Amino acid sequence: KNQVEQSPQSLIILEGKNCTLQCNYTVSPFSNLRWYKQDTGRGPVSLTIMTFSENTKSNGRYTATLDADTKQSSLHITASQLSDSASYICVVSAYTNAGKSTFGDGTTLTVKP
């Protein structure tokens, strides 16, 4: 069964600090992995998308890494800001006709001043 596990479940950091969120998956055959940011009460917004051949991808202060051998991904946030407070969701897709994906439960990040 395809699964995506994220850790930690929640995280509190001080403004300006860095943090790393983890995503482990057992999705096969692997197509791509995406990180989404979801602000409270809003729909998720895509941060990065990575395919099998990509190890690192950046989007401003967000950097995602992918290790396809160990089936692990991380999202690193640099110099955190109060606006980074949100839920971060890891989504992994397999090659299927219907394009269904497997969602992690998310990590809730709180950035405090």
Added chain:
Amino acid sequence: DVKVTQSSRYLVKRTGEKVFLECVQDMDHENMFWYRQDPGLGLRLIYFSYDVKMKEKGDIPEGYSVSREKKERFSLILESASTNQTSMYLCASSSNPPTGNYGYTFGSGTRLTVV
């Protein structure tokens, strides 16, 4: 800017009412999805559609139905609303399969309260 538009941000309905949630996308995507999101449970797939007039059950289809008469529009129907259907409902669309930089595009969500 590509968009998925959900017709309502907030809805309050009474138990037993028939409820329609509408979703429209302008990206010519084949796939459309309806999820519900509850605290501590993440996003759970209700139904999805990979073509006009085609639909498949997701993980929690009970109490819901869907309609896709046109490629750009995917409707979620609560036949007889119940209080346990109070939730955030998210619509998404994707190409088939998700490729490139698009992946899923989500709507802003509809927060439904059934009283």
